[in-house]
Amino acid sequence: MGKLQSLLKETAIYGLSSIIGRFLNYLLVPLYTAKMSVESGNYGVVTNVYAWTAVLLVILTFGFETTFFRFASKEKENTPKVFSMSMQVIGALCGLFLLAIFSFLPSIAKTLGYGMYPEFIGMMAIVVALDALQAIPFGLLRLQKRPIKFASLKLFNIFTNIALNLFVFVALPYLYTKNPDLFGNIYFPDNQAFYVFFINLVCTASVTFFLIPELKIYRPTFDKELLRSMLGYSWPLLLLGIAGVLNLHADKIIYTWLVPGEKGIQELSVYGAAVKIAAIMAMLMQAFRYAYEPFVFSNSKESDSKALYAKAMKYFIIVSMLAFLVVVFYMDILKYIINSNYWDGLKVVPIVMAAEIFMGIYFNLSFWYKLNDETYWGAIFSFIGCALLFAVNIIFVPKYGYIACAWASFTGYFTAMLLSYIIGQKRNAISYDLKTIFRFTALFAVLYGASLLIPDGNSIVKMLCNTGLLSIFMLFILSNIRKEMRKRDKKTEK
Numbered sequence: 335m336g337k338l339q340s341l342l343k344e345t346a347i348y349g350l351s352s353i354i355g356r357f358l359n360y361l362l363v364p365l366y367t368a369k370m371s372v373e374s375g376n377y378g379v380v381t382n383v384y385a386w387t388a389v390l391l392v393i394l395t396f397g398f399e400t401t402f403f404r405f406a407s408k409e410k411e412n413t414p415k416v417f418s419m420s421m422q423v424i425g426a427l428c429g430l431f432l433l434a435i436f437s438f439l440p441s442i443a444k445t446l447g448y449g450m451y452p453e454f455i456g457m458m459a460i461v462v463a464l465d466a467l468q469a470i471p472f473g474l475l476r477l478q479k480r481p482i483k484f485a486s487l488k489l490f491n492i493f494t495n496i497a498l499n500l501f502v503f504v505a506l507p508y509l510y511t512k513n514p515d516l517f518g519n520i521y522f523p524d525n526q527a528f529y530v531f532f533i534n535l536v537c538t539a540s541v542t543f544f545l546i547p548e549l550k551i552y553r554p555t556f557d558k559e560l561l562r563s564m565l566g567y568s569w570p571l572l573l574l575g576i577a578g579v580l581n582l583h584a585d586k587i588i589y590t591w592l593v594p595g596e597k598g599i600q601e602l603s604v605y606g607a608a609v610k611i612a613a614i615m616a617m618l619m620q621a622f623r624y625a626y627e628p629f630v631f632s633n634s635k636e637s638d639s640k641a642l643y644a645k646a647m648k649y650f651i652i653v654s655m656l657a658f659l660v661v662v663f664y665m666d667i668l669k670y671i672i673n674s675n676y677w678d679g680l681k682v683v684p685i686v687m688a689a690e691i692f693m694g695i696y697f698n699l700s701f702w703y704k705l706n707d708e709t710y711w712g713a714i715f716s717f718i719g720c721a722l723l724f725a726v727n728i729i730f731v732p733k734y735g736y737i738a739c740a741w742a743s744f745t746g747y748f749t750a751m752l753l754s755y756i757i758g759q760k761r762n763a764i765s766y767d768l769k770t771i772f773r774f775t776a777l778f779a780v781l782y783g784a785s786l787l788i789p790d791g792n793s794i795v796k797m798l799c800n801t802g803l804l805s806i807f808m809l810f811i812l813s814n815i816r817k818e819m820r821k822r823d824k825k826t827e828k
Contacts, residue, residue: 362495366380366526367673372675380530380606383454389583391465395424399470402417404567415553419564424469451528461538464539468541468542472484581743584720589739601736605679608679609686611671611680647766648766651695652814659781661687664800665680689744695751723743777810781803785799785800
């Protein structure tokens with residue numbers, strides 16, 4: 335139980351930085367949706383370019399974040415060597431990437447539909463390279479169980495980002511109206527997307543500076559056997575990562591190709607803004623992942639490791655369902671995060687959150703092949719899910735629009751999750767508490783269904799009814815916790 339408490343503590347610290355950060359970033363969503371009209375498509379541009387950077391970040395990190403954990407845990411006395419080799423591989427990839435981008439910047443920008451704004455692509459290329467280089471130092475902080483510095487740097491990045499955004503989107507327009515001659519050279523009201531990318535570049539570069547102390551263990555080194563082993567472990571993770579990030583962002587990348595012209599970029603703006611409301615589930619996934627990955631590798635040799643993983647899975651699913659109900663039950667409040675012009679996209683939120691729950695379960699299930707060094711299984715599952723996602727998007731988006739994007743993510747992650755569970759139970763079985771999980775799932779489905787039957791006429795009445803439904807779920811959680819505590823006390827007495 336002490337180990338689970340340690341996991342909970344670290345998840346809370348990582349989660350605090352993640353939740354506070356995401357909450358503060360929520361402040362930017364109403365700002366962006368207020369300043370960037372649906373008609374301008376600027377928010378669609380931001381959504382599209384960020385989707386590309388997410389894919390590129392996975393490619394440039396090359397699965398070495400998890401690989402670093404695995405090899406540093408295997409040979410703890412060689413952690414500096416593993417760290418150094420990881421930094422050298424990622425550094426080489428980032429160098430080649432930036433050389434390629436800036437050698438062919440005009441052509442790349444034109445191909446992506448931003449021929450008039452190649453600076454967008456240039457700035458985000460530098461950002462994604464710096465983010466990739468930060469991955470291993472941040473991983474070292476997690477391995478060394480230093481969540482305070484980790485969280486501090488993440489929050490510094492967020493606070494700086496928000497401060498600069500408030501200056502650009504609130505203060506700068508006011509200053510421009512007072513003195514257009516002075517501020518006219520730095521304020522471009524028709525090109526708000528430029529400011530978003532530039533601010534991201536400034537903040538990312540600042541965080542990189544504060545990670546320099548973590549490089550003190552770096553030593554120029556080359557170990558052919560270690561490199562071969564690390565690459566052998568990481569390349570399936572790369573494929574897994576590419577498939578995973580495409581499941582998250584492929585719809586935002588291909589949407590403007592499936593729905594060309596102004597209509598496509600405007601609809602992508604609405605979809606991109608609505609998905610932000612579902613970000614509470616992404617916060618939960620991120621916080622759990624930061625703490626859970628080193629937890630799994632460090633406890634993999636313990637006799638009770640499978641029991642710990644089973645408990646973690648159960649509580650993860652329960653908390654995920656609670657988070658889902660909170661968001662859906664109080665949508666009448668949360669919808670004000672985005673401008674009312676974007677509310678048409680709110681119908682995708684429950685579908686996207688359900689998909690993210692499947693993604694989180696799939697992440698939990700993934701450790702059977704990571705611990706067995708059979709990471710190719712993850713690539714297989716993810717690419718099957720990704721293929722389904724692409725198929726659903728290509729077939730249905732032209733007819734049904736962005737609602738098909740949400741169902742595509744749902745289908746892809748559910749399939750990958752199911753395949754990972756079936757194969758995993760055959761190759762490295764874990765006795766999950768399926769009885770309790772199914773009981774909570776059934777109650778979750780009944781409560782959500784009951785909420786859908788409540789009339790939309792009066793928001794206050796609806797939220798009061800939803801509060802009652804949410805209380806039932808929370809009481810069920812407390813009842814389950816008390817039951818487990820009684821069982822534990824009985825075992826202790828024996």
